[in-house]
Amino acid sequence: MANTTGPMDDEAEQQPDWDEGTAELLKTVGKQVRLWRERAHLTQAEVGKAIGYTEHQVSAVERGRRIPKPEFLDRADEALGAGGILAAFKEDVAQARYPKKVRDLARFEADAAELGAYASSVIHGLLQTESYAQGLYRMHRPMLDEDAIERNVAARMARQEIFERRPAPFLSFVQEEVTLRRPVGGRMVMRGQLERLLHVGQLRNVEVQVMPTDREDHAGLGGGSFLLLDPRNGHKVAHSEAALFNRVTAERKEVRVLEARYGIIRAQALTPRESLAFIEKVLGET
Numbered sequence: 001m002a003n004t005t006g007p008m009d010d011e012a013e014q015q016p017d018w019d020e021g022t023a024e025l026l027k028t029v030g031k032q033v034r035l036w037r038e039r040a041h042l043t044q045a046e047v048g049k050a051i052g053y054t055e056h057q058v059s060a061v062e063r064g065r066r067i068p069k070p071e072f073l074d075r076a077d078e079a080l081g082a083g084g085i086l087a088a089f090k091e092d093v094a095q096a097r098y099p100k101k102v103r104d105l106a107r108f109e110a111d112a113a114e115l116g117a118y119a120s121s122v123i124h125g126l127l128q129t130e131s132y133a134q135g136l137y138r139m140h141r142p143m144l145d146e147d148a149i150e151r152n153v154a155a156r157m158a159r160q161e162i163f164e165r166r167p168a169p170f171l172s173f174v175q176e177e178v179t180l181r182r183p184v185g186g187r188m189v190m191r192g193q194l195e196r197l198l199h200v201g202q203l204r205n206v207e208v209q210v211m212p213t214d215r216e217d218h219a220g221l222g223g224g225s226f227l228l229l230d231p232r233n234g235h236k237v238a239h240s241e242a243a244l245f246n247r248v249t250a251e252r253k254e255v256r257v258l259e260a261r262y263g264i265i266r267a268q269a270l271t272p273r274e275s276l277a278f279i280e281k282v283l284g285e286t
Contacts, residue, residue, distance in 0.1 A: 022096045025092060026065075026066075026067060028064075029068065029073075029086075029093060030064040031062075032082075032085065032089070033062050033076055033086060034062040036080040037058075037062075037080055040080045043055075044058040045058075047079060047080070051079050057072075060147060066147050067093060067097060068089075068093060069154075070093075073089055097151070102159075105246070105248055106158075108248065109159055109229065110161075110162065111233070111234075112162070112232075113170070113231060113232045115162070115169060115171045115228065116173075116227070116228045116262050116266075117173045117225075117227045118173075118174045118226055119173065119176065120176050120179075120223075120225045121179065122184065123175065123179050123193055123197070124173050124175065125156050125159065126159060126160055126162065126163075126171070127173060127200060128193070128196075132184055132189055132190070132192070132193045133152075133157070134149065134153050134185065135184045135185025135186070137149040163203070168205040170205050170206075171205060171207070172206070172207040174220075174262075174265050175197075175209070175210055176210075176213070177211060177278075180194065180279060180282045181282060194282060195283065198279055198283070201272065201275065201276050208275055208276070209271065209275045210269060210270045210275040210278045212269075212270060212278075215269075218268060219264035220265045223261065226238060226240040226258050227240075228255070228262055235252070236250070237255065238250075240258070
């Protein structure tokens with residue numbers, strides 16, 4: 001499998017992070033929305049008012065610059081009398097919800113029998129609440145527009161379907177202590193995030209560990225965050241992150257290095273039981 005790298009673009013309105021197939025699908029959907037709107041002799045503002053969206057949002061969908069949510073297509077279908085034609089795009093559009101830079105990652109996560117993740121600077125994406133994720137994307141510099149924030153948050157939340165999968169995969173996470181204390185989104189958002197960690201950490205197939213800042217030995221220092229995925233069928237893959245790119249690789253030598261590193265990190269961190277107690281303590285101080 002080839003390595004894939006993708007720049008962490010912020011120019012979602014001027015240059016959406018979509019491949020050619022996704023762009024063509026959205027243009028087709030947008031054209032259909034416009035045709036049915038014009039057939040109904042309605043303006044974009046009137047349609048928006050009828051279905052609970054702004055004129056700008058309707059315009060963005062019609063121009064193929066925004067991925068419509070399922071409820072948008074359902075409401076537009078009903079309001080414009082499209083007889084199910086617009087609503088029928090929901091399944092195809094759902095496949096376009098992932099930015100291309102995380103599409104491979106989402107595919108591997110969906111097929112994972114086992115997953116292990118080390119997060120050094122923020123709460124891992126699979127553990128984030130929606131409010132926490134929004135806070136992160138709003139801090140992005142250069143700034144992201146609202147459409148890009150919405151799309152990225154929606155994709156991140158969709159990946160969390162892994163917790164509902166049956167048979168349940170085994171999931172383990174190691175979080176740096178600093179990620180529990182940095183108030184992303186504000187105090188109340190962080191309290192909700194810590195409560196989410198406590199809830200997930202008590203699931204039978206999930207282990208959450210904390211790496212205390214005062215540890216003298218730490219195998220992960222300087223290496224950045226990474227993720228290991230063991231699929232039901234096929235070879236293990238690894239996902240690593242740096243400042244300007246994400247990378248998925250199945251190169252065996254690289255995967256083995258991260259496997260060894262992750263094993264040591266888990267051994268150096270607090271145990272899962274100690275970690276939940278630690279998170280409860282931080283929650284009490286927040």
